Structure formats: C-alpha cells, structure tokens
Amino acid sequence: MKAFTTINSTAVPLPIEDVDTDQIIPARFLKATTRDGFGDNLFRDWRFDREDQPKAEFVLNNPTYGGEILVAGKNFGCGSSREHAAWAIGDFGFRVVVSSFFADIFRGNALNNGILPVIVSPDFLDKIFQAIEANPQATFTVSLEEQYFQIDATGSKTAFEIGPYKKKCLLNGYDDIDYLLSQAAEIEAYEKV
Amino acid sequence: MGKTLFDKIWDRHVVKSIEGGQQILYIDRHLIHEVTSPQAFDGLRRRDLPVFRPKQTIGTADHNVPTIDQHLPIKEELSRKQVQALTDNCAEFGVELYGLGHKYQGIVHVIGPELGITQPGRTMVCGDSHTSTHGAFGAIAFGIGTSQVEQVLATQCLLQRKPKRMRISVDGELAPGVVSKDIILYIISKLGVGGGTGYFVEYAGSAIRSLSMEARMTICNMSIEMGARGGLIAPDQTTFDYVEGREFTPKGAEWDEKLAYWKSLYTDDDATFDAEFNFRAEDIEPMITYGTNPGMGMGVTEKVPAKAKEGESEATFQKALGYMDVQAGGALLGQSIDYVFIGSCTNSRMEDLRLAAGLIAGKKVAPHVRAMIVPGSQQVAIQAKEEGLDRVFEAAGFEFRQAGCSACLGMNEDKVPAGKYCVSTSNRNFEGRQGQGARTILASPLTAAAAAIAGEIIDVRTQIEVLV
Ligand code: SF4
Numbered sequence A: 001m002k003a004f005t006t007i008n009s010t011a012v013p014l015p016i017e018d019v020d021t022d023q024i025i026p027a028r029f030l031k032a033t034t035r036d037g038f039g040d041n042l043f044r045d046w047r048f049d050r051e052d053q054p055k056a057e058f059v060l061n062n063p064t065y066g067g068e069i070l071v072a073g074k075n076f077g078c079g080s081s082r083e084h085a086a087w088a089i090g091d092f093g094f095r096v097v098v099s100s101f102f103a104d105i106f107r108g109n110a111l112n113n114g115i116l117p118v119i120v121s122p123d124f125l126d127k128i129f130q131a132i133e134a135n136p137q138a139t140f141t142v143s144l145e146e147q148y149f150q151i152d153a154t155g156s157k158t159a160f161e162i163g164p165y166k167k168k169c170l171l172n173g174y175d176d177i178d179y180l181l182s183q184a185a186e187i188e189a190y191e192k193v
Numbered sequence B: 001m002g003k004t005l006f007d008k009i010w011d012r013h014v015v016k017s018i019e020g021g022q023q024i025l026y027i028d029r030h031l032i033h034e035v036t037s038p039q040a041f042d043g044l045r046r047r048d049l050p051v052f053r054p055k056q057t058i059g060t061a062d063h064n065v066p067t068i069d070q071h072l073p074i075k076e077e078l079s080r081k082q083v084q085a086l087t088d089n090c091a092e093f094g095v096e097l098y099g100l101g102h103k104y105q106g107i108v109h110v111i112g113p114e115l116g117i118t119q120p121g122r123t124m125v126c127g128d129s130h131t132s133t134h135g136a137f138g139a140i141a142f143g144i145g146t147s148q149v150e151q152v153l154a155t156q157c158l159l160q161r162k163p164k165r166m167r168i169s170v171d172g173e174l175a176p177g178v179v180s181k182d183i184i185l186y187i188i189s190k191l192g193v194g195g196g197t198g199y200f201v202e203y204a205g206s207a208i209r210s211l212s213m214e215a216r217m218t219i220c221n222m223s224i225e226m227g228a229r230g231g232l233i234a235p236d237q238t239t240f241d242y243v244e245g246r247e248f249t250p251k252g253a254e255w256d257e258k259l260a261y262w263k264s265l266y267t268d269d270d271a272t273f274d275a276e277f278n279f280r281a282e283d284i285e286p287m288i289t290y291g292t293n294p295g296m297g298m299g300v301t302e303k304v305p306a307k308a309k310e311g312e313s314e315a316t317f318q319k320a321l322g323y324m325d326v327q328a329g330g331a332l333l334g335q336s337i338d339y340v341f342i343g344s345c346t347n348s349r350m351e352d353l354r355l356a357a358g359l360i361a362g363k364k365v366a367p368h369v370r371a372m373i374v375p376g377s378q379q380v381a382i383q384a385k386e387e388g389l390d391r392v393f394e395a396a397g398f399e400f401r402q403a404g405c406s407a408c409l410g411m412n413e414d415k416v417p418a419g420k421y422c423v424s425t426s427n428r429n430f431e432g433r434q435g436q437g438a439r440t441i442l443a444s445p446l447t448a449a450a451a452a453i454a455g456e457i458i459d460v461r462t463q464i465e466v467l468v
Helices: A084-092 A102-111 A122-134 A162-170 A176-182 A184-192 B004-013 B038-047 B077-093 B107-114 B128-135 B146-155 B181-192 B214-226 B237-243 B252-262 B314-324 B348-360 B376-387 B387-397 B445-454 B460-468
Strands: A005-008 A013-014 A069-072 A095-100 A116-119 A142-143 A148-151 A157-159 B014-017 B022-026 B031-034 B057-060 B096-098 B123-126 B138-142 B157-163 B164-171 B200-203 B230-232 B275-280 B288-289 B297-299 B341-342 B369-372 B398-400 B421-424 B439-442
Touching: A005 A148, A005 B107, A013 A122, A069 A122, A069 B107, A069 B252, A084 A102, A095 A122, A102 A116, A102 A162, A102 B096, A122 A148, A122 A157, A142 B004, A176 A184, A176 B157, A176 B200, A184 B014, A184 B022, B004 B014, B004 B138, B004 B230, B014 B230, B031 B107, B031 B146, B038 B077, B038 B146, B057 B107, B077 B096, B096 B275, B107 B123, B107 B128, B107 B214, B107 B376, B128 B138, B128 B214, B128 B237, B138 B230, B146 B157, B164 B181, B181 B275, B200 B214, B214 B230, B214 B237, B237 B252, B314 B348, B314 B439, B341 B348, B348 B376, B348 B445, B376 B387, B387 B398, B445 B460
Parallel strands: A013 A069, A069 A095, A095 A116, B031 B057, B031 B123, B057 B096, B123 B138, B164 B200, B164 B275, B200 B230, B341 B369, B341 B421, B369 B398, B421 B439
Antiparallel strands: A005 A142, A142 A148, A148 A157, B014 B022, B022 B157, B288 B297, B288 B439
C-alpha cells in the first residue's frame, strides 16, 4: 500500500447524497481478475451515455475541476461491499474523499487501499462546496499526521477522527494482513480453547 | 450487567484487543464467490502464503453465471474467465467449491443456510454485503471487501472495531398479504439508507419471532440497505428445527452439546442497546419503492412524497424521481410495468416460490410483461420441480430459470432494458442495478407475482382470496 503524506490539492465537488457503489463502479465492470484499470470506469454511467459519449454536464468531464480530493454528499459509498469502488477511486487519482458521513464497508475498503476518508460536519462540508463554487482552483490541505482538513483560501480548519492503528498503517503504507500474520501464534492459541 | 446476543457472540470470537478499539476477530466460516475473490488469491500468491484454514472456506459461482444452459461453457468471455479463475484458485489452495453443475451450487447466501454451514453463534463473512442474511440464525455475519477476503484466507481473522448495538422490535400481527419483505422495506423507509450505519441490529418482537427461518433471512438480508453491518435474530426452536439434519450440522452428541450452547444465545433482560426502535406489524401494508435507493419506499396505496424527507437533499430526491420518471406526490398504483424478477438472495427460497406459485396458479402473465423466476440454488430448483411449481410458473408464462444472482445485479445476460420498469424481489433499486437505465421497483414475491399478472402495480390484498 502507498504511504499517505500530507495532500495539498484542488478538489472535485459531487454534492449528491447516498452515492452507492453501483454508481461508483457498475457491476458489469467487476469481471476483471486484477486490481488495475478500474479508474476508466469510475462513475461510468454518470460520465458516459449509452453510446459511450462523455456527458458534458457531469463534473468529472468538466476540465474546470480536478485534483486528488473528491468532496461528496452524505452517506457516500453505500450499497455493495465491492472493493472495486475504492480501487476505481484510487486508480482515477483521488487520495482523499470528504463527506459528512460514509458507509461502513466503503470506509474500511478505502483505508485498506491508502485512500483517506475524511468526515467533516455537514456545515463544514457546505463550506467546502462553497469554496469550490467560488473558485474551482481553490486548494485544500489534508494533514493526516495532524488530523486536520483546511480550506486554504480562508484558513478555515477542521479536525477529523481516525483511529491510531489505521493512522499508523496509512502513514507507513502497512496493510492489516501484515499485522495479522504477525499474530499467527495468538490466533492458533485462540483456536485451541 | 447483562449482555446482548450480539455481544455474547462477538466477545467469544475476540482473539485479542489492540490499540484504539481495534480487535482481532476470529472468523468461523468464510464464503467466497467468483467476483470478489480473484484479487485476494493473487495477493496470497504474491506473498507466497497458503490458505490458513482451507476447511473453513467454501466457494460457489453465482454472481456471473448464466441462468440457462448451465451445462454449456459460459458464452461471455470475461465471465467465463472469472468463473474459471475461481475453479483454479480453489483447486490450487484446497478450498471446497460448489461450482456450476454441482448439486450444491447457488447464491452464497442461499446455500450457506441450506447446507447447515450457517449455524447459531458462528462468525461468518463473505465478500458480499448481503452476508447479513446469515444473521437470521443468531450468527454474526457481515460483508467484507477483497483485501479482507485475503486477510481471512491468510489468517482466518479480521481487524475490526466493535459496532454499536441497535434493537428493532416489531410486535403484533401482519395482515394477510403482508410478508417479511414488507416488514424490512417498511423499516428501511422509516430509518433511511444511512440509519443503521455504525450499528449491528438485533430484530426482535412477536412479529419477528413468529416468522419462519426463510422469512427471517429476508429481513436480515436487507440490514445492509439501512447501512447496518449486519442484523441478527436470537435462535429459537424455529431455528433449531431448521438447522437439524442438514449436510454440515453437527450430529449425535455434538448436536446436543451445540444445542445447549445455542440456547444461551439471547439478549439478557438487563442488557442495553445504543439505539432502539419499535414498530407495529399492523401499521405495515404491502410495500414498494419509488426511488433509487431502498429507503425510498412506501405502502403500495400511498403517494410518492411531495418533497425530500427531512434531512435529505431535494436535489438527490429530484434526481431519483427523474430517473424513475415518477411524479412527486403521485400514486404508483396502476403504474404499468414491463418486467418482473422473482429471485436473489432476498427472495429466492422455497417459501418465496410457493407464495408466488399460490398467487399465479391458473392465471396468465400480462401480455406486455416478461416475468422471470430464478431459484436461489440447485437444491431449491430441484425441490420446486418436485412440488410441480415449475409447471405452475411456465403455464402462467413465467420463465423458470437456473440458479444464480441473475437480474439482481445484471452481471450476466439477465438484464432489464433502459427505461423499463421491473418489479423485483431483490434488494437494491439503485440506478442501473438491473441494467443501464433500468427502473427497479422493489417488492415482496407476492406483490411481484400480482404485478406480473395484472401488468401494473397492484395491491396484492385485493387478490388475497386466491391465497387461502
Ligand atoms: S443475489 Fe444479488 S444481492 Fe444477493 S448475493 Fe447475488 S448479487 Fe448480491
């Protein structure tokens, strides 16, 4: 897993609530047996019409917006457990997803792939959307080490939560599996009782 | 202080607690399928690891498989390759596979209970969010991502934070024509798609206790649709009767020992929950959905809300209505429909098929409707044939197909065309779920069967005389 450092970037606004993983990556693209290339089909049916022509009105097709941060409405990533959703978001180039609320499985999948889900208050989320609307080139700073998200133009900052274990994993690029493998003796001991 | 059912099972499976509330949770049984496992096996190969406990993982092919001509090679190349990868991986790593053509093949969440792999008190996971289904037996069961599939294959454990506990009680008696699918659609419409996030739900109350095992599975199946990690129901005599005598259930002295333990699995009177909700069965009518998530549900005779519910965004609401082409404040009763799908891990078991058959018998599917019934497993298909249900369905104009996930997610050929309305017994009405541009209306098998005959959304209670 790629280690996470401080991110300073513009952001892409997606002010839609309850974005489900079927929208993030539709089921017909889940037939691959590797983890690569899912970014091409990120939000496929919102990005392209049925003739595979880009839909100009969708934000990812608008050259004004870009960056490593995706800002979305509440309950982002609900629905299926497909990790392909996190792979698609990462492969497209996002390292941070900001929302006021994430679905549990998506949040875990993101963390397991070096993507940081940042939970902010609904009010702060509105502020971020407003900042992007006022200036699509507005930049934001995400510090994992110090656990804050900042709107650079105003200096307005908010703290976010992340557990100490997951924080360490992200900062160092460790996977859960490395840790679990190191606990094999305890797992075997548990099995005996 | 007393413990909840959930705590009793969870605590027994904690290998170790580490910093910041993370725990190593031991997983008793792991189910895998072709879509979310190939990258996990690749990970094992990359690290040169074996499957740690191969006997505790069981595979089947379900998401991608065709539901006709299953004896022939799969036509679609990518699907064929993915199913082949599962076969190869299971052979290489020594995992039991119930692949296409095997008498035990079927949707993971149908075969687990059917084979007795699902048992009270167990922890179970699968790379599929509807793993919550197995909670109906008083098990802790939840969906995981592919990285976690790899972790379970490698160590039989997961790192987890313990979720909060919620209890949802439904008391009273259901009206005729109202079934367990209506209960869960009703609950989700009240709590919303995010209402259960962060929680594990226990379903309780007299209306839940009086349900059969299959009906309980339908309830637990959709826990994830309100964001909950899982849902469970305390095991009771109904559970024990269902579990006894199945392929993998304990026998003899081991059965007695297990049974004694299972009888201790209930929430103590003085245990507390982080959240509680109570509903009355009498308030529930046959349910349908009008929007693009399972929380956008209503009674079949009700009107689509005039505006977004409190706390929900109007833009998201309008986007959903636009996609579905339904009017805010309008009725759906009488809405013409094009497809009916009876199947999926929510409603593809014998009881579902019997319910549908009872309503369909002697009638004909409306001429403009294409109706499909897809049994959840080979065993369900065989049983249905033994009972002659296939002939009832086919005489009425339903296609009776072979086992798989099918039009629940449209990964195979069973898709709904753009713009068409499909009344579906599955669990998700997301945009494009059943095919690009498809419009899904979730409902019970009874409501779906009635819609197939009428060719429109209909209140199944008006057809109820045929049921008795
Ligand atoms: S039937 Fe549908 S919801 Fe159930 S496991 Fe298959 S794809 Fe998932």
